[in-house]
Amino acid sequence: MPNGGVALGPSDEISRPSSPAKLVPSNNGSDAALIQPPTIKDEISSSAAAVSDDEAAPSPKPEITYLHGTRFYLLTLVLWICIFFANIESSIVSTSLVTITNGFNGFSQADWIVSAYQITYTCFLVIWAKIGDIFGRKRALLGALVLFAVFSGGCGAAQTMNQLIILRSFQGLGASGAFSVSSVMLYEMVPKEKLPMYGALAFTIVALATVIGPLMGGAIDNNTTWRWIFLINVPSLVVAIILAYIVMPANFPHHGKPVSLELNSRPMNPPSPSPFFSLAKKIDVIGAVFLLAGAFLLLTALLEASVNFRWSSATIITLLVISGVAWIAFFAWEWYLSRSSLAQEPIFSWRFVQNPIWMGMLVSAFCLGVPMATLSIILPQRFQAVNGDSPLEAGIHFLPLTIALPVGSFVGNIIFAVLPKVPPSVFLLAGSAVELIGAGLLITLPSSASDSLPHSLYGFQILTGFGAGIVFSILMMVTPRCVEVRDLATASSCIVMFRMIGGAIGVAVSGSVVNGRITASAISSALSPDQVHRLLEDISQISTLSPAQQVIVRTALAQAFHTCLIFVAVLACVQLVSMCSIWRLPSAAKTK
Incomplete structure (x- = not known):
């Protein structure tokens, strides 16, 4: 078997739709050998090509495995x-x-x-x-x-x-x-x-x-x-x-x-930062803060009005105004985030x-x-x-x-x-x-x-x-x-x-x-x-x-x-x- 290849039994499955690796049957038909394993550089290049040609050939999503x-x-x-x-x-x-x-x-x-x-x-x-x-x-x-x-x-x-x-x-x-x-x-x-x-x-x-x-x-x-x-x-x-x-x-x-095939080969790049x-x-922490502030201040104003404060009081008006600003900021931020290249x-x-x-x-x-x-x-x-x-x-x-x-x-x-x-x-x-x-x-x-x-x-x-x-x-x-x-x-x-x-x-x-x-x-x-x-x-x-x-x-x-x-x-x-x-x-x- 070539260096880096992985032996697979007839019942095993490969769900790597984006990988260019191919399975070649052996002579006895009992198992198969995976040849030409992709390098990390190859994967990055193929991923970039897939993204640029997404409309023409979208990459299939990982399939769900149902419990029984x-x-x-x-x-x-x-x-x-x-x-x-x-x-x-x-x-x-x-x-x-x-x-x-x-x-x-x-x-x-x-x-x-x-x-x-x-x-x-x-x-x-x-x-x-x-x-x-x-x-x-x-x-x-x-x-x-x-x-x-x-x-x-x-x-x-x-x-x-x-x-x-x-x-x-x-x-x-x-x-x-x-x-x-x-x-x-x-x-x-x-x-x-x-x-x-x-x-x-x-x-x-x-x-x-x-x-x-x-x-x-x-x-x-x-x-x-x-x-x-x-x-x-x-x-x-x-x-x-x-x-x-x-x-x-x-x-x-x-x-x-299955576990990623690259785990069986030598890493070519330094380890990445902590996955967590x-x-x-x-x-989206910023969006969460705006959403929580908008909802909390609005409900606080509604619950406190007519109990501890009048509707016309400065406290209630201030709460309502700040709540409105928070809601506007929330939707503005979500609009910006949806169009930006940020990680969030x-x-x-x-x-x-x-x-x-x-x-x-x-x-x-x-x-x-x-x-x-x-x-x-x-x-x-x-x-x-x-x-x-x-x-x-x-x-x-x-x-x-x-x-x-x-x-x-x-x-x-x-x-x-x-x-x-x-x-x-x-x-x-x-x-x-x-x-x-x-x-x-x-x-x-x-x-x-x-x-x-x-x-x-x-x-x-x-x-x-x-x-x-x-x-x-x-x-x-x-x-x-x-x-x-x-x-x-x-x-x-x-x-x-x-x-x-x-x-x-x-x-x-x-x-x-x-x-x-x-x-x-x-x-x-x-x-x-x-x-x-x-x-x-x-x-x-x-x-x-x-x-x-x-x-x-x-x-x-x-x-x-x-x-x-x-x-x-x-x-x-x-x-x-x-x-x-x-x-x-x-x-x-x-x-x-």
């Missing part, structure tokens, strides 16, 4: 654990916010418990997707799961409101990575023809986790301490960490690719902006996030603060939406799989229309505390949840049709990121409306300043008021929640209009 048997099922279980617990943490606190904030005397900061998680969860989704691309799926997933588990335990041990809010933000950081990397891996677990059914189960778990949270949170709060809302994550996440470490290949999903620092240079890979590729169909999908995802997140927070709060329900009773009254959303998600994926010839935009428009009808009918709920909740409330929730579930699942499934293969990881995270940004803004706006109504003149004239302050810290203080004062406060809160429902319906209408921009969705996934 026990490893496939165990890794699927890991993905489901990641997806479920990352999403349930967005809503599980909704029915326990009153209990948590009453214990810390901080009802006016209730929405911070939700938003602190959503800010970091949202802003780091694309960052984690890039980390998975650069450092590998296994390292990214394990790192995210460790963060998620550690800070979930920290939230359960928090002793003050400020501690809980800070720990929730770090919990969101870990959950963001767990969900982002898992979402990308879904596309790499099965072949394209099996993806609709496989995705149906996964995206149903997303929807189920989003809305089952309030019911689970209410049950935990009724039977034990609220701390188990966070501690319940830890055992499952530890199991996921162990399974991922054992069953997930190191180079997933390209673990079937070389890879870290690709992370942009968080938000400018190719997305030049794709009107994709931008329409992002707008739709943003609008979809408002009803999915806002309703899961304000409806349980209304049932408790206005109607006097316990946390568990509030979760039961919220059950129709809890069931309808995952059912709609599952149905959407099944329709996508069995009716491939029907344009997906038809189902997106139909789902958006059903969601809008349900959200519009929710506005008809009584805005007075003296009226009992009608039974039609359950039907309205079903319509809203079923329509939203269809839209969410199909938006995720059609993503490969709208973006290039190289952008798939970032694009799938962007869909979730825009949905979460919409949800965070929806929660912040609704919180500002409710807190603003508590401090409004109608309540302030009937209650002393000390009573108003106690209400902002502990909403259960309503029961300590006189019957006449209770009616005034509950009526004001009912009107505030009614305003929030109008806000949800308006965003559902915008979502339906935005669907018109994606009418011409591609009929197949992009392969470029």
Whole structure:
């Protein structure tokens, strides 16, 4: 055998599409010899030629090696654990916010418990997707799961409101990575023809986790301490960490690719710098800072307005202005980075902006996030603060939406799989229309505390949840049709990121409306300043008021929640209009 050649058995494979080396069969036909191994200089030259002639002869991508048997099922279980617990943490606190904030005397900061998680969860989704691309799926997933588990335990041990809010933000950081990397891996677990059914189960778990949270949170709060809302994550996440470490290949999903042939030959150049620092240079740190600053300052302004500051105050105006500057700087930087030769890979590729169909999908995802997140927070709060329900009773009254959303998600994926010839935009428009009808009918709920909740409330929730579930699942499934293969990881995270940004803004706006109504003149004239302050810290203080004062406060809160429902319906209408921009969705996934 020639010097530097490698003997290969008949079952071995070579997946080096860019290498000019050739296989020559031996005389006995039992094995083959690789001759003329390329030098590093040859590889660089051939790579440069391939780049310059990319349009004429694009280099094939490394093929994915799919898992089978026990490893496939165990890794699927890991993905489901990641997806479920990352999403349930967005809503599980909704029915326990009153209990948590009453214990810390901080009802006016209730929405911070939700938003602190959503800010970091949202802003780091694309960052984690890039980390998975650069450092590998296994390292990214394990790192995210460790963060998620550690800070979930920290939230359960928090002793003050400020501690809980800070720990929730770090919990969101870990959950963001767990969900982002898992979402990308879904596309790499099965072949394209099996993806609709496989995705149906996964995206149903997303929807189920989003809305089952309030019911689970209410049950935990009724039977034990609220701390188990966070501690319940830890055992499952530890199991996921162990399974991922054992069953997930190191180079997933390209673990079937043989070791580079140059490793068997003598290196011709000095060793390169540390791989970690070389890879870290690709992370768009500047873009991440601008994105986090823009989202954090915007939500801070929305949450603090009408509570500690007036809308016209210099503090709120300054926060809004700086947030706007940060958002402009973010998009300007991403535009520059997309066109420059810098090593960093942009968080938000400018190719997305030049794709009107994709931008329409992002707008739709943003609008979809408002009803999915806002309703899961304000409806349980209304049932408790206005109607006097316990946390568990509030979760039961919220059950129709809890069931309808995952059912709609599952149905959407099944329709996508069995009716491939029907344009997906038809189902997106139909789902958006059903969601809008349900959200519009929710506005008809009584805005007075003296009226009992009608039974039609359950039907309205079903319509809203079923329509939203269809839209969410199909938006995720059609993503490969709208973006290039190289952008798939970032694009799938962007869909979730825009949905979460919409949800965070929806929660912040609704919180500002409710807190603003508590401090409004109608309540302030009937209650002393000390009573108003106690209400902002502990909403259960309503029961300590006189019957006449209770009616005034509950009526004001009912009107505030009614305003929030109008806000949800308006965003559902915008979502339906935005669907018109994606009418011409591609009929197949992009392969470029």
